[in-house]
Amino acid sequence: MAANSPDWSTRATAGGQLAAWAHQDAIADILQRLLLDRGDTAVVEATCLALLRRNDIHGTRLVARATTAAQDLMNIGLDHLYHLHDSVVNYLMPDWLGQVSGTVDDFLSLCDALAQDPDTITATGARELISWARQ
Numbered sequence: 006m007a008a009n010s011p012d013w014s015t016r017a018t019a020g021g022q023l024a025a026w027a028h029q030d031a032i033a034d035i036l037q038r039l040l041l042d043r044g045d046t047a048v049v050e051a052t053c054l055a056l057l058r059r060n061d062i063h064g065t066r067l068v069a070r071a072t073t074a075a076q077d078l079m080n081i082g083l084d085h086l087y088h089l090h091d092s093v094v095n096y097l098m099p100d101w102l103g104q105v106s107g108t109v110d111d112f113l114s115l116c117d118a119l120a121q122d123p124d125t126i127t128a129t130g131a132r133e134l135i136s137w138a139r140q
Contacts, residue, residue, distance in 0.1 A: 006019075008023065013047055016045070016048045017047050019035075020048055020051050021051050021055040022055075023035060024036065024059060025059075027061075027064045028063040033067060037070060039052040040053060040068065040070075040085075040089070041078065049071075053092035054092050054096055060108075060111055060115075062115055062119070065116065065131075066127055068130070069116070069127050069129075069130030069131040069133075072086065072089055072129075072134060074126070076133075093138070096108070096112075097109050097112060112134075116134045117131075
């Protein structure tokens, strides 16, 4: 399977393609792993952007969960949190430049809903995403 390839670009492509099925639990598990890929952070960024472009609760939930997990990875010297942050900023950037309307508002609405999630990993990540979007 491409998501398990030793080649980072194949894994990044897989993340982008699999994002369309983020609502399926088995695929969501694979995407969650790609969001925290330890082989290359380009995989992290490509997967994150693809999930955000879904502009729905399923993709945003996975990014929120990865954000919480990436905070823990910082304790062992991995900078995945920065790459997730950069992906979110790049996703929202067109709206900040006035080129796309509604992206930030839609993103914040999804994150606000997820910040109320009973799963603390999701809720914590969603609150972090909200802070990134409001910077």
